[in-house]
Amino acid sequence: MTRIACFHVPMFPLAARLRSEPDLIQEAVVIVEGNGNSAHVAAATRRARKKGIHPGLSLPQARSILPKLIARGRDSACERTAQEALLEVAETFSPRVEDAGEGVAYVDVSGTERIFGGSELELAKAAIHAIEAIGLPARVGIAASKLASRIAAELPQSPIIVAPGEEASFLAPLPLARLSPELEAADMLQRFGLTSIGDLARLPENEIATRLGEIGRDLHFAARGIDPRPLIPRLLPPEFREGMELEWPLVSLEPFLFIANAALDRLSKRMEFQGFACKRIEVTLTLEPDGYDARGIDLPAPTRDVKTILTLIRLDLEKRPPGAPVVGFTFVAHPDRPRRAQLSLFGPAALSPEKVATTIARLVSMLGEGRVGVPMTVDGYLPERHAVGDFAPPPPPDEKRTPKRARGLLALRTFRPPMAVEVITRDEKIAAISGDISGDVGLCSGPWKVEQGWWSERPHVREYWDVELTRGGVYRVYRDESANGWFIDARYDS
Numbered sequence: 001m002t003r004i005a006c007f008h009v010p011m012f013p014l015a016a017r018l019r020s021e022p023d024l025i026q027e028a029v030v031i032v033e034g035n036g037n038s039a040h041v042a043a044a045t046r047r048a049r050k051k052g053i054h055p056g057l058s059l060p061q062a063r064s065i066l067p068k069l070i071a072r073g074r075d076s077a078c079e080r081t082a083q084e085a086l087l088e089v090a091e092t093f094s095p096r097v098e099d100a101g102e103g104v105a106y107v108d109v110s111g112t113e114r115i116f117g118g119s120e121l122e123l124a125k126a127a128i129h130a131i132e133a134i135g136l137p138a139r140v141g142i143a144a145s146k147l148a149s150r151i152a153a154e155l156p157q158s159p160i161i162v163a164p165g166e167e168a169s170f171l172a173p174l175p176l177a178r179l180s181p182e183l184e185a186a187d188m189l190q191r192f193g194l195t196s197i198g199d200l201a202r203l204p205e206n207e208i209a210t211r212l213g214e215i216g217r218d219l220h221f222a223a224r225g226i227d228p229r230p231l232i233p234r235l236l237p238p239e240f241r242e243g244m245e246l247e248w249p250l251v252s253l254e255p256f257l258f259i260a261n262a263a264l265d266r267l268s269k270r271m272e273f274q275g276f277a278c279k280r281i282e283v284t285l286t287l288e289p290d291g292y293d294a295r296g297i298d299l300p301a302p303t304r305d306v307k308t309i310l311t312l313i314r315l316d317l318e319k320r321p322p323g324a325p326v327v328g329f330t331f332v333a334h335p336d337r338p339r340r341a342q343l344s345l346f347g348p349a350a351l352s353p354e355k356v357a358t359t360i361a362r363l364v365s366m367l368g369e370g371r372v373g374v375p376m377t378v379d380g381y382l383p384e385r386h387a388v389g390d391f392a393p394p395p396p397p398d399e400k401r402t403p404k405r406a407r408g409l410l411a412l413r414t415f416r417p418p419m420a421v422e423v424i425t426r427d428e429k430i431a432a433i434s435g436d437i438s439g440d441v442g443l444c445s446g447p448w449k450v451e452q453g454w455w456s457e458r459p460h461v462r463e464y465w466d467v468e469l470t471r472g473g474v475y476r477v478y479r480d481e482s483a484n485g486w487f488i489d490a491r492y493d494s
Contacts, residue, residue, distance in 0.1 A: 001164050003120070004231060005107040005142045007090055007127060008153035009082070012103030013074050014043035016082035019135040020075070020244045020263070029070045032059050042074065077243035077330055082136060084241060085270055087234065089130045092273065093123070096233045098146075103136075104153075106146050106231050124159030134269065143167055145227035151178050167225025172198025179222050188212060189219075197223045240276070242267045243330030249288045250326045253317060260329065261310055267333050268304045276335035277302035281309055283316075286328035293322040300360045300372065300390065302336040308361040381452045382460060383489065384414070410492040412476070418489035423477065430467050430477065437488055439469035447479075458482055466492075 009015050013031045018024055028048040032039040039059040048069065053062045063069050079102075087105050090097045096108035109123060116122040124140040131138035141152025143162035148171060152160040162170045171178075174197050176189060188211065194200050200208070201223035208216040221227070242263045250256045271277060279302045285293040297312050363372045373388035421435035430444045446465030453459045461481040468474045474492040479485070 001110070002108065002144060003110045003113075003142060003164075004144065004146050004149045005093070005109045005124065005127065005140060006146065006149035006153040007086060007105045007107060007131060008139045008141070008150065009086060009103030009131070009136050010139060010154075011043040011137075012082070013079060014045065015103065015136050016079040017072050017075055018045075019082050019085075019266075020078045021072075022135060024070065024072075027070055028053075028066055028068065029072060030059075030062060031074055032071050033074055039071075072247070073245075075245045077245060077328065081242045081266075085134045085266070086131065086136060088270055088274055089127070089134060092130065093127060096231060098231045099234045100150075104150065106149070108231055108233075109142065120161050121159065124161065128159060134273075135266070143170070143225075145225055146229065146231060147179075147222045147227045148225050154178070168198075168201060168223075171223060171225055172196065172201060176200060179219055238334070240267055240270055240278075240333040240335060241330060242270075242333075243284075243328065245286070245328040246326065253314065256317075256326055256329070257310060257314060260313065260331070261306065263329070263331055264306045264309055267331055268306050268309075271304055271333060271335055274335070276337065277304045278309060278333040279336035280334040281313070282332040282334070283313060284330040284332070285322050285326050286330075287322060287324040288327045291324065293324075295320070300364050301356070303361055305361070311362065312364070381450045382462075384416075410474075412490045413493050414490045415488065418487035421477070421486050421488055423479070423486040430465055433467070433469070433475075433477070433488070435488075437473070437475065439471050439473075441467045442470040443468040450478075 011031075014029070017031060018029070025045070026047065027045065028051065029045045030041045030048055030053060031043045033042045034040055037058065037060060041053060041055050041057045041059065041062055043055060044053045044062075048062075048066065051066045053065055053069070057065075059071060062071075083099070083101065083103065086103065087097055087099055090105045090107045094107045094109050094112055098106040100106055107127075109120070113120045113123045116126055120142050124142055127140050128138045139153045139155075139158035141149045141155070141158070141160045141162070143149040143152055144164055144167055148162055148167040151171065151174065152162055176194055176197055176199070179197060179200075189200065192203075194203075200220060203220070205217065205220045208220045210216075212219070244259075244263065246259070250259075267278075278299060280296060280298050282294070282296045287293055295316060297316055299309070299312070303309070360372055370388060373390055376387045376389040378385040378387050419436050421433050421437065423430055424432040424434075430441050430446075432438075432440050444465060444467050447463035448465075450462045450464060451459065459482070462478045463481075464476060464478045466474065467477055475488050476490040476492070477486060477488050480487060
């Protein structure tokens with residue numbers, strides 16, 4: 001038998017705002033809709049309600065009761081991200097989740113109660129605990145239909161479990177307004193003298209359908225605990241989003257980073273909840289009086305480290321300021337699976353790939369892009385050729401290999417950049433060097449010609465020599481035909 005759980009966040013606009021500004025939870029705060037004198041209270045915190053402030057009051061009326069009342073407008077960015085966080089929690093209980101909007105999610109929990117000791121009550125309590133862990137209040141109801149579970153979740157005695165087959169008896173004593181009938185249908189039902197859901201359920205279906213049409217038929221089904229609309233699962237989102245509208249324009253970086261840190265922390269916890277890490281962060285700033293500033297930052301490796309992501313955002317904003325006061329922002333994290341390390345049964349523990357990725361991201365934030373990575377080979381003949389690629393921990397070797405025996409070789413210490421010198425030749429051999437390194441040459445070997453890019457306009461043609469100075473020291477010297485000069489680019493160390 002199908003069992004549907006409804007996850008409900010009461011006073012959702014207020015709860016979403018307090019999730020982004022948790023410091024206001026203990027304050028007298030209201031969420032208002034509208035502008036100016038027409039603004040009215042949509043939701044209020046417990047402290048404000050104790051003073052007599054309730055939904056429907058105009059903002060001037062509410063301030064006359066409590067002059068120090070804190071008013072916040074509805075924030076679509078906060079509500080959208082809070083709804084996404086609610087859905088992500090729901091997906092940890094079942095893969096079949098329907099997004100009903102405004103702090104409501106339906107979850108098909110058929111059979112999943114076995115994970116929680118075989119009890120739907122324990123499942124509901126675990127859901128409430130998980131939703132509260134992301135900063136949202138929660139109520140949960142479980143029944144055989146979406147409607148019955150929603151009505152159960154809206155009641156204050158949460159959680160409420162409606163036993164299979166008892167949906168009609170559960171709904172019967174409740175007021176008819178719980179079905180949320182449309183205005184015209186509600187007026188007609190009142191003229192019939194109906195006050196409870198049970199009164200409507202006892203009437204003949206055909207009589208209700210004749211007078212109210214399809215709306216009446218749907219209401220009659222709902223009154224009997226039958227929901228004709230099946231659960232419609234949503235697709236998994238390809239990204240994670242956090243953001244909010246600011247009360248005051250921000251013109252300096254530090255206040256913005258303080259607010260952004262809290263938003264990134266929420267974003268990181270959501271990704272951790274789903275087992276993801278961030279591989280790219282997109283920042284959209286709402287500017288005053290009009291316009292947007294959008295930018296994207298690719299991370300060197302997937303990470304959930306808030307400090308690393310915040311540092312990269314700081315460096316990007318310092319390099320390219322938005323140019324106007326900021327009145328809102330949105331962070332969009334593109335997820336990826338974090339790298340996993342194979343545990344070692346014997347021997348020391350391997351480095352965590354996530355920690356390595358975080359370290360690389362911090363190095364990039366300090367040194368700049370293109371300066372951190374793994375060296376890679378490049379086609380060509382010049383000794384200094386190189387490239388830097390994305391770092392990835394190498395896979396463990398399949399087996400232990402015995403190192404090959406070889407003669408000892410000289411180590412080559414390269415100079416970057418090469419040092420320009422003057423060279424004196426005698427009998428087509430280098431006789432002396434003068435410059436930062438100077439002296440007479442005792443032994444000389446060469447030349448070895450290297451040519452690269454002969455097909456290009458400026459090919460590289462060099463002649464390399466190995467020289468040993470009489471006062472000590474073995475160096476590699478080359479003559480660059482394109483630059484028409486001599487250079488020392490390395491020293492041999494024994």
